[in-house]
Amino acid sequence: MLQTTITNGLEDRATPVSESLDLGSIFHQYFEIVPAFSSALKDEVFRVRHQVYCEDLKFESMRQDGLETDEHDSNSLHLLMRSVKTGEFIGCTRIVRPRPDDRHYHLPFERTCAKALDRSIIDPAELPRNRIAEVSRLAVVASYRRRKGEANSPVSLADEDSEIGKSRRFPYIPLGLYLGTTELARISGIDTLFVLTERRQAVHFSKLGVKLQIIGEAIEHRGERVPAVMNVTSIIDEMRTIFHSLYHAIAADIQRAVT
Secondary structure, three states: OEEEEEEOOOOEEEEEEOOOOOHHHHHHHHEEEEEOOOHHHHHHHHHHHHHHHHHHOOOOOOOOOOOOOOOOHHHEEEEEEEEOOOOOEEEEEEEEOOOOOOOOOOOHHHHHOOOOEOOOOOOHHHOOHHHEEEEEEEEEOHHHOOOOOHHHOOOOOOHHHHOOOOOOEOOHHHHHHHHHHHHHHHHOOOOEEEEEEOHHHHHHHHHOOOOOEEOEOOEEOOOEEEEEEEEHHHHHHOOOHHHHHHHHHHHHHHHHHHO
16 A cells, blocks of 8 residues: 655654545644634734745745745735644745735736736636735745755645655645645635746646646746646645545645634
């Protein structure tokens, strides 16, 4: 039977994996998804981002208050991942939404990729603005970016992670953050999510069930990145059976925060 390595930042544990395995129960042994609705939790998001984007990767300048923020945070939904064992917040992401009262506001990728988008595939300008958003600032603290070579990326997937049925590893952290983002988008009435990502990560996430379609040419943005799109309903409806328990466990975390 296939074995997968669940990494909690300190040690690896081998757990049997099959199509019938309850990945949700295993996930909850180690991690919890926490929507950041309060100011205190949003500060935790900004602390994780500062640690990853400012201190580790030097993508952004250091901030005196230790919080990495920008102009898009006020119109964003934020999400955290917490370690059950230590109680520390180890990862985060956000969903940037358009500003309904500002018709001149563009999502970050709409500006960065203005000349790179293939609008014959999809044109964000023609979509209902209240039903679209952009996923960004996905970050995992250094001690949980587990393999050699991942120290220079805010979050990473390796080729073997997407080989379900062959791999000994299962990427609970990045997949958990993306599935959490999907569920938070769903309950917020968002149909379409855009993301600027590495091409190989788009491929890996698609193999894992988070279907990303590349919608333009690569640009230089902290390395080579491509614009991609994912449909929230399609991700949920077309999800492989093996991921159902994981998705439902994450959805339950978010529902508890909402109610």
